[in-house]
Amino acid sequence: xxxxxxxxxxxxxxxxxxxxxxxxxxxxxxxxxxxxxxxxxxxxxxxxxxxxxxxxxxxxxxxxxxxxxxxxxxxxxxxxxxxxxxxxxxxxxxxxxxxxxxxxxxxxxxxxx
Amino acid sequence: xxxxxxxxxxxxxxxxxxxxxxxxxxxxxxxxxxxxxxxxxxxxxxxxxxxxxxxxxxxxxxxxxxxxxxxxxxxxxxxxxxxxxxxxxxxxxxxxxxxxxxxxxxxxxxx
Numbered sequence: 001x002x003x004x005x006x007x008x009x010x011x012x013x014x015x016x017x018x019x020x021x022x023x024x025x026x027x028x029x030x031x032x033x034x035x036x037x038x039x040x041x042x043x044x045x046x047x048x049x050x051x052x053x054x055x056x057x058x059x060x061x062x063x064x065x066x067x068x069x070x071x072x073x074x075x076x077x078x079x080x081x082x083x084x085x086x087x088x089x090x091x092x093x094x095x096x097x098x099x100x101x102x103x104x105x106x107x108x109x110x111x112x113x
Numbered sequence: 114x115x116x117x118x119x120x121x122x123x124x125x126x127x128x129x130x131x132x133x134x135x136x137x138x139x140x141x142x143x144x145x146x147x148x149x150x151x152x153x154x155x156x157x158x159x160x161x162x163x164x165x166x167x168x169x170x171x172x173x174x175x176x177x178x179x180x181x182x183x184x185x186x187x188x189x190x191x192x193x194x195x196x197x198x199x200x201x202x203x204x205x206x207x208x209x210x211x212x213x214x215x216x217x218x219x220x221x222x223x224x
Contacts (some may be wrong), residue, residue, distance in 0.1 A: 028154075032182070034212065034213075036215075038154075041218075042217060042218070043117075043203050043205075043215035043216050043217050043218050044156070044203070044215045044216070046212055046213070046214070049212065080190075087154060089156060099144055099161050099163070099168065099169060099207065099209070099210065100158055100161065101158065101213060103155070103156040103157070105153075105154075105155060106154045106155070106156075112205050
């Protein structure tokens with residue numbers, strides 16, 4: 001089955017700097033890659049997603065890139081703000097198991113003012 | 114307007130007890146899920162229902178039994194609770210093959 005590895009497990013950056021979180025997946029059939037943000041005491045919230053027919057997607061300060069050949073995808077947050085501090089999860093799913101998301105281990109992002 | 118809601122938010126109980134967690138979504142989605150998040154924050158799917166039909170059943174002890182009375186509700190019943198069941202349980206919903214939206218979670222503590 002699918003396996004998703006996420007790095008780093010913790011990341012601390014200065015406010016205004018950029019943050020990058022990376023994930024690799026094992027199943028070359030995976031075609032959907034969402035990113036979720038989880039704030040303390042809350043449920044995961046989708047922030048951006050990408051499908052395998054696209055190499056990059058951007059939404060304001062957030063962007064995701066996908067390299068299907070290398071089977072890895074990354075989340076990029078620019079101009080970080082204190083409210084970006086949270087745990088971020090990547091996930092992957094295949095067409096057959098499109099309703100089964102396999103999550104990475106999570107990255108705790110801390111933005112230092 | 115709450116999209117995916119869960120009750121209770123906190124649940125503290127003794128080993129061996131039976132408890133239920135309720136989930137409701139008002140998004141009109143066909144598919145609902147239960148996930149377990151352990152103490153290390155790892156999220157893993159437990160079950161998925163589509164139009165009241167079970168479609169995903171991961172390797173979960175049969176003490177856990179989901180029940181979907183209609184497509185807007187997916188409840189989770191746990192029998193004979195064990196210490197290792199302590200976790201945060203999340204309900205989610207999605208259109209078929211669409212984005213999953215998560216509820217606020219239920220923190221279960223088994224003493």
